Amino acid sequence: MIETRTATAPEIRLRAAPGYTVPEPETVWFKALDGHWLNFKHLPPAPERAVDRGPVILVHGAGVRANLLCPPTTLTLPAMLSAAGFDVWMLNWRSSIDLRPIEWNLDDAAVLDYPVAVEVILQQTKRDTLKAFIHCQGSCSFLMSMVAGKLPQVSTVVANSSGLHPLVPWPARIKLPIAMFALAPFVDWFDPQYGLYAPRFWPKVMDWIVRSFHHECSNAVCKHASFVYGFGFPTMWNHDNxxxxxxxxxxxxxxxxxxxxxxxxxxxxxxxxxxxxGDYPEEVLPREFAERNPELDTTFHLITGADNRTFRPAAMKKTAWFLNSFSGSDRHSFHEFPGYGHMDIFVGKNAHNDVYPYIIAKLSE
Ligand SMILES: [Zn+2]
Structure with a gap:
């Protein structure tokens, strides 16, 4: 039995789907395998739902938090999932800015966080399986955990933007090693907040570079995120969305x-x-995740915005092809959303019409 601590979560405010109420959200704390405290923002199914679809875990990307799934003005994915009958568990894993800062890499999240997180949900809901919506580096690390055989209870996955094959646009492919060579020796963290406050010399250098090249809007964090996470003006979304x-x-x-x-x-x-x-022994976490048959019963739906400038849409298509090549069927799917980028998939003002119905349909299969 995994020890948990539960409190109300008044900071999660969601607009209800038409005809449905939003249940009281709560925060469920638990410890990862190394003792680091993680939590869920838990949204139960709406009282008016027609069916119970069971639990779904939502996994955010790097250096953000569960709250990123709850933009302030639109009908959100968690609220629509709750109305559709899902028990919604938004994970704050070790990369979350809501948690105590800790150095981490994808290996740590795959080994230490997700196996416990999935067990907590199944323990709380008294279910045997769950479904997952995973995003960006949350997707990469969650998939690593799955291929390592640590999450056999996950029956269906909708993965956004990043799969087993992280292919990036060619300017980002050139920029990434240059940035690692020129900047990484001098800083331990990259932080889009440097656009608002750059505390030391090298963060100030980064801010100067961003100010010199990014003139697409007046939001300094938006521009820094564009610089750090791919190549675009902006990178993470289409401003029109x-x-x-x-x-x-x-x-x-x-x-x-x-x-x-x-x-x-x-x-x-x-x-x-x-x-x-290679931070963990091969029997704990393999070195490779996309070289051989992952031998998973899970069904994967790989999605992306067609204008994704963090990872190329071809990356998700390749992962779907790779998984189907072992399945003997076409049960794993790929879908791209025209006019969308990397993250407006779930913060876009029209995503509740253009994107969420597709995600909910795939998670409901
Ligand atoms: Zn912007």
Whole structure:
């Protein structure tokens, strides 16, 4: 039995789906395998739901938090999942800016966080299986944990933007090793908040570079995120997909990511597939994740915005092809959303019409 601590979560405020109420959200704390405290923002199914679809875990990307799934002005994915009958568990894993800062890489999350997180949900819901919506580096590390055989209870996965093959646009492929060579020796963390406050010499250098090249908007955190996470003006979304309040709100949703994570991403990008850093024995976490049959019963749906400038849409297509090549069927799917980028998939002002119904349909299969 895993020890948990539960409290109300008044900071999670969601607009209800038409005809449904939003249940009282709560925070469920638990310890990862190394004792680091993690939590869920838990949203039970709406009382008016027609069916019970069981638990779903939502996994955010690097240096953000569960709250990123709850933009302030729109109908959100958690609220729509709750209305559809899902028991929604938004994980704050070790990269979350809501938690005590700790150095981490994808290996740590795969080994230490997700196996316990999944067990906590199954323990709390008294179910045997669950489903997952995973995003970006949360997707990469969650998939590593799955391929390592640590999450056999996950029956269906919808993965956004990043799969087993992290292919990036060619300017980012050139920029990433240059940034690692020129900047990484001098800082331990990259932080989009340097756009608002750059505390030392090298963060100030980064801010000067960003100010010199990024003139696409007046949101300093948006521009730093564009510099750090790919190549674009902006990188993370199409500005047309965001309303002004959400664009401003995003300023508070990005924080620091250890440089060692970018070293791992650079290694994965160079190889064209996910690899571990070898911090754990091979029997705990393999070195390779996309070289042989992962032998999983899980069904995967790989999605991305067609304008994704963090990872190329071809990356998700390749992972779907790779998984289907072992399945003897076409049960794993790939879908791209025209007009969307990397993250507006779930913070976009029209995502509740354009994207969420697709995600909910795939998680309901
Ligand atoms: Zn912007």
């Amino acid at each position: 965001l309303d002004d309040e959400t664009h401003e709100w995003l300023k508070g949703e990005f924080g620091a990511v250890p440089v060692k994570v970018f070293r791992q991403i650079a290694r994965c990008v160079a190889k064209g597939r996910l690899v571990s850093m």
